[in-house]
Structure formats: structure tokens, C-alpha cells
Amino acid sequence: MPMNKTQLISWxxxxxxxxxxxxxYLTDLDAAIGDADHGINMNRGFSKVMEKLxxxxxxxxxxxxxTVGMTLMxxxxxxxxxxxxxxxxxxxxxxxxxxxxxxxxxxxxxxxxVGGILQRxxxxxxxxxxxxxxxxxxxxxxxxxxxxxxxxxIVDASLPVAEKAxxxxxxxxxKKGRASYLGERSIGHQDPGATSSYYMLETxxxxxx
Amino acid sequence: xxxxxxxxxxxxxxxxxxxxxxHPELTVKFDPYYVYRSDAPVKGKVAIISxxxxxxxxxxxxxxxxxxxxxxxxxxxxxxxxPDQMYECAKAVDSGEGVLFLVxxxxxxxxxxxxxxxxxxxxxxxxxxxxxxxxxxVKDSLYTAGRRGVGVTVLAEKIVGAAAEAxxxxxxxxxxxxxxxxxxxxxxxxxxxxxxxxxxxxTFELGEDEVEMGIGIHGxxxxxxxxxxxxxxxxxxxxxxxxxxPAYSRTVREWDGSDWEEKVLVDEPFAKGxxxxxxxxxxxxxxxxxxxxxxRKLDEVCKDKGITIVRNLVGPYITSLEMQGFSITLLKADxxxxxxxxxxVKTPGLTW
Numbered sequence: 001m002p003m004n005k006t007q008l009i010s011w012x013x014x015x016x017x018x019x020x021x022x023x024x025y026l027t028d029l030d031a032a033i034g035d036a037d038h039g040i041n042m043n044r045g046f047s048k049v050m051e052k053l054x055x056x057x058x059x060x061x062x063x064x065x066x067t068v069g070m071t072l073m074x075x076x077x078x079x080x081x082x083x084x085x086x087x088x089x090x091x092x093x094x095x096x097x098x099x100x101x102x103x104x105x106x107x108x109x110x111x112x113x114v115g116g117i118l119q120r121x122x123x124x125x126x127x128x129x130x131x132x133x134x135x136x137x138x139x140x141x142x143x144x145x146x147x148x149x150x151x152x153x154i155v156d157a158s159l160p161v162a163e164k165a166x167x168x169x170x171x172x173x174x175k176k177g178r179a180s181y182l183g184e185r186s187i188g189h190q191d192p193g194a195t196s197s198y199y200m201l202e203t204x205x206x207x208x209x
Numbered sequence: 210x211x212x213x214x215x216x217x218x219x220x221x222x223x224x225x226x227x228x229x230x231x232h233p234e235l236t237v238k239f240d241p242y243y244v245y246r247s248d249a250p251v252k253g254k255v256a257i258i259s260x261x262x263x264x265x266x267x268x269x270x271x272x273x274x275x276x277x278x279x280x281x282x283x284x285x286x287x288x289x290x291x292p293d294q295m296y297e298c299a300k301a302v303d304s305g306e307g308v309l310f311l312v313x314x315x316x317x318x319x320x321x322x323x324x325x326x327x328x329x330x331x332x333x334x335x336x337x338x339x340x341x342x343x344x345x346x347v348k349d350s351l352y353t354a355g356r357r358g359v360g361v362t363v364l365a366e367k368i369v370g371a372a373a374e375a376x377x378x379x380x381x382x383x384x385x386x387x388x389x390x391x392x393x394x395x396x397x398x399x400x401x402x403x404x405x406x407x408x409x410x411x412t413f414e415l416g417e418d419e420v421e422m423g424i425g426i427h428g429x430x431x432x433x434x435x436x437x438x439x440x441x442x443x444x445x446x447x448x449x450x451x452x453x454x455p456a457y458s459r460t461v462r463e464w465d466g467s468d469w470e471e472k473v474l475v476d477e478p479f480a481k482g483x484x485x486x487x488x489x490x491x492x493x494x495x496x497x498x499x500x501x502x503x504x505r506k507l508d509e510v511c512k513d514k515g516i517t518i519v520r521n522l523v524g525p526y527i528t529s530l531e532m533q534g535f536s537i538t539l540l541k542a543d544x545x546x547x548x549x550x551x552x553x554v555k556t557p558g559l560t561w
Contacts, residue, residue, distance in 0.1 A: 031412055035427040037288050040407045044285075073324065074241065077262075077288040078317035082324050120320055173352070177316045178429055180353035181346075185430070 002100040003151045003208065008064060009057055011207045016046040018199050029192040033179035037078060038192040045076035045084070060099060065092030065109070079121065079177055080193055083130065086116035103154060107145045114138050121176065128174035128186065130193035133165045137201065152208040155201060162201045169194045210404050220406045221263045221285055228270060232557050235273055241291065243298035244270040245280035250304035255373040255382050256280065258298055259311040259366055261318055262287040264405070265426055267558025268363060268527045274556030277370035279308075286405050286530070287427045289317035295325035299334060307335030307379040311365055311386060313358025314342035315427075319462075326464045337379055339386040340461045341365055343395045343538065345450050346423025346432050350459040357425045360488050360538030361393035363526045364550075367559065371552035383463075389546060391476045396450040397424040397536035398443055399431065401494060403529050422446070424536075426492075426529045440499065444506035447537050452479050452514050479541065481515030486550060488521070488538040493528035495535055500524065503535050511539075520550055526558065 019026075019042040026039030049071045056067045065088050073085025091109035098105060114134045117123070123131040140161040144154040169191035177193075179186045214220050222239065229237035236247045243260075250256065259269040260282030269281035279302040284290035299308045308329065312322045322338055329336045341358035350356065369386045377385065399421040402411035405428065412428035415421060420443065423432035437443075458475045479485075489504045491497065500523050511518055519542060527536070542550065554561055 027408060031408065035287050035429050036405055036408050036412050037285070041285070041288060074291045074293040077284045077291050077321065079289075079320055081289070081291055081317070082320035085324075120324070121316070175352050176354055178354070178425075178427070181357070181425065181429065181432070183352070183432070 001150050001152060002102040003106060004100045005061060005064070007207050008061060009053065011204050012046070012049055012053060012068065014203045014207055015200065016050050018203050019043045019046045019196070022199065026192050026196055029190055029195055032189045033174060033182055033186045034192060035178050038080060038196065041076045041078050041080060042196050045072045045081070048075040060095075060097050061101060062092045062094070062096035062098055065089070065095060068092070080196065082120050083117050083193070086120045087113035090116035101151060103145045103149060103151055106151045106154060107141050110134070110138055110141055123176050126172060127176045128169050128172040128179060128191050129176050130191070130197045132169050132172070132191065133162055133194040133197045136165045137162050155205045155208055159201055159205050162198050166190065166194050166198045210406070210409050212404070212406055214406055217406050217409075221283060224263070225270070225283065228557075235270070235557070238297065238301075241294040241297055243280055243282045243294050243301070244273050245298060245302050246273055246275070249279045249302040251279070252304050253306060253376070254279075254304055255306045255377065255379050256299070256302040256304065256308040257311065257366070257370050257373050257382070258282070258295065258302065258308055259362070260284070260290045260295060260298075260322075261313055261315075262289055262427065264530045265527050269366070271558030272363070272366050272370075272556045274554070276374050276552055276554035277366055277556045277559065286407065289315065289321045292321050292325035292328060295322060296328045299325070299329045299336065300332070303334050307337065309369070309373070309379060309382050309386065310336065310338035311362065311369065312338050312340050313362055314340045314355050315357060316354050323462070323469070330464065330466070335379055335466075336464060337383045338464055339383055339390065341390050342459065343390060343393045344425060345394050345396050345454040355459050356457070359397060359426055360395040360490055360527055360536050361390060361540060363490075363522070364393060364486060364488060364538065364540050365389045367554060368546055368549040371549035371554065375549070375552065385545065385549075387474070389540065391474060392541040392546070393538060394451045394454055394476075394479075395536055395538040396447045397426070397431070397492070398422055398447055398534050399424045399492065400437070400533035403428045403493065403532035405530070420534075423450075424534065426527060428529055428532060440502045441506045444503045444537070445510055448507050448510040451537060451539050452510070452516065454478060479514070479516060479539065483516050483541050484519045485511070485516055486520040486522070486540045486542050486546070487511070487518040488526075488540070489523045490527055490536045490538065491525035492532040492534035492536065493525060494531045494533035497524055500535060503537070507537060519547065
């Protein structure tokens, strides 16, 4: 089954709730190795997305995704603002006119989004950033699409990969962002950006099932 | 947390509202946030814009005015501003001579200013951005996001602002800014954490007898902790980190008019015979009296190293909310730098 617009809107709504619930948790993760604002910023960003959503929810999926991207870009700030802003915007630029996303559309969305993260942040694998989660997830998505899975199965299969990737950020020493200034002291902490990215997949699974 | 706030959600907004009332020579916009000289755009003048998270007052909004910044973009507390702020600010202050962004090297600031530069260039406005990265506590750029932009930002805003006021074009302003950055180095020490209003609790816990060395300006922990020592010992430590710092090389990205260009920049260490501007800064919670105790020792250390302080700035200019602590910045000063340092400035945070 392709992913339809109603599911996309529910996904964004649930993400808003999740970032409100996890505001303190994400901020605590960030306080350990960053500057203690990630949860606050994500919560602010998705609250703004909810304010904007009614103006575009009858438009095509590309327009909705671009609006999410623009809103996050202009309300989140920090590093995650431009990174998530670019992620959603790049997806939106590809999916103009679409009313639903089949497996390949979904893969193209994530691939373009991750490409945006790479272009803006220039992370390498192992730098302890959200890219450490998205890189293996994108690989898994590609494998699933090659097998002919539908969007829901793709997300089901990606979640354990994301979960492992998230745990794998714990022993890494950060080389990007504020956390990099801690050097070895950044080891032993889960990356906040990878964590907020994980919620995107976890919430999507919930919505699709 | 004890702070003078009404509602945590509105901290930055209400502070900006107060600033607008207190300083009618500045114009403050709220959707999105930016502050600019009420007389901008100034005909024939390159516009100098800076920005960063709030919580570092008087930087940057307090440095808007004649002889310094044309505009400033405040983010949320300790969070970089967003590209739409810089875009609107640039459009408000550009006189046609172009805008120069002074960007502190923090991942978020860099990315947001890069996104803004692309938007502004697409509008046909000439734009250039120079990264400020003077914090010697960060030893490399291979395993980190590179040196943070700290104290030298204040000095660069003053010097480049004066040069723009004197008629330097965009390219000359950029060259001067790059030089100031390469000539300046800083180191910071925290005696206490600060509390971000939205977080409501101190960012880190520091024992009564501990200090955090090599901090940035966002309440983030430094490179290491040590037992508190006398002001002379801590000053000597900080000053030596700066004066004895070896050559530093890194790759920066600058906008070449159509795309991002990578440049390798190398700073040379301080040498005997150098003249410097010395800047002793409070992180917000340390009184100026204690800064003078730091300055006293700094002067002695510089003399021992054969370095002459020819100008100074002592006070809270780039703060970290209510954090106790100080930072030292030394800037090698040639005739061009001194001329623009001495030029008149009239802003809420700096005037002579």
C-alpha cells in the first residue's frame, strides 16, 4: 500500500506530540554533550509546523513537505534547523504533484533528504550525528524497495536498523557540532540529533500500522 | 532558577521589546527578529551584519550603531538565528554595496548563515561571510567542528564596522575581517555554570572548588576541569594557552558570489615584539573588579613574553548569561587595525 496524504498529516501531528513529550529527554541528551536546547528547538519547530499545516493540507505532498522544511528552517535554529529544514525541503522538491507515495517515492524522499543533510552539514560516517542513523536506514530502504516491499514493510524493516544505529552512536566520539568540543568526553552519550531522527521513523511506523 | 522573566517562552521577545524602547536609534523587528540602525541603509556603505544566539549581551544587538554593526540577528537563547532573519535583515540594511556577515564558528551559526547567503545572493545582493574562530582551547579542526568564535568577534565587529564606515568596499572589509580573525586568539574559564531559561537548571554542575577550563560561550563544558586556583595562576594559565599557541590551520568555506569555495587559512603564533589589543571579558557573573585583577596579571605575562599591550578593553561584552568566569583575547595590532579600533563608535554596548 502506498502512503497517503492523511497518513502524512497524521505523521506530522504525532511527531508534534512526540517532540512535546520528549522535549526534556532530548534536551537532557543535548545537555550532556551539546548546549541543552535540542528538545526545546524541535518542540518549537513542530508546534510551528502544526500552525502552518492547515494552510497546505489540501495541497499535494510535495507542497506539504516543502512547507514543513521551510517552517523548520525558520523556527528551529541551531544546527538541526538547517539540517531538518533541508531534509524535508529536498524531499518536497522531488514530490511535487504527488497525492500519495509508493515505495520508490518514499525511498526518493529519504534519499533526497539525506542528500540534503550531507550537502548542508558535510558529516562523515562515525562523526556522531544524525547521519549515522540515516545512512544505514537509507541502505535498508533501498534493499527493501529492490525486494518490492510496500512503504509500511519498509518502515517496519528500517526501525530495528535505526534502533541499532542509534545505540551505535553511544560509543562514538563526536567530530561535528558542539559535542565535538568535548573530545573523549562525548563518548558514552547517545547523540541527540540521531535520537530525534529515530522518532521520525518510530512515529511513522505507528501511523502506518 | 532565579531570573527576571515573565514567561519562559517570551524571554527573547520581551528583552528585545525593552531594547527597542530603550534605544530609539535602533529599529527592532519581531517577525522575524532582527535589530538594525534606524538610519540604515547608509548610502555608499557596506552593511556589516552579525548574529548568534541570545544570552551573550551586549553582543550582538548592543553593538548595532554608527561605527560598528548595521544589523544583528538574535536567535533564541544560545541557539543560532534562522536564515529568514538574516535574509530580512540584509534586505533592510543593504545600500547596494553588499553585506558582510560576521559568523562565529559554531555548526548551527555556520549552516544558518550559509543558507541565508544562498537566499540573499539569489536576490542579487552582494554577500560575503567571514568565519570567526579564535578559541585556542580547541586544538584541531580534523576531529572537531574547529575553533569556536568567541572574544575576537567583538573586536572584529568594532574594527570592520569602522572600516565600512570609512568607505571600505565589500572585498576590503572581508580581507580586513579575515586578518583580524587570523591575528586574534582567545581562551575562556568558567567558575560556575549558567542556566538557560527554557531548561530551568544549570547546564553543568561544578563543585565549589572546581573551575572549567577552555569553555565556549554557551554554557557548554570546557576541555577539562581543575581545582580553583588564585586569579594570578588562572590568568597565567589562560594567557599562556593564547601566547604559546602554535600555528593553526583549517579549511573555511567562503561564498565566492555563486558557490562555496574552500580556503585553507593558517594563523601564525604570537611573537616577541608584537603589539596587541588585550580584551578581558566577563562571562556575565564576574564583576569588573575581578577582571582588573585578571588584567593586572595578563599585563605582567605579556611583558614577560615581550608582547606590548597597546590598547585594552575590560568588561562584559560577550557573555554567557549569568555565568561566573572570564575570557582573554589578544589581537595582534598593526596600523590599519589600530586606526579602526580608535575610530569613533556609538552603540548601546560600546561608545567612544
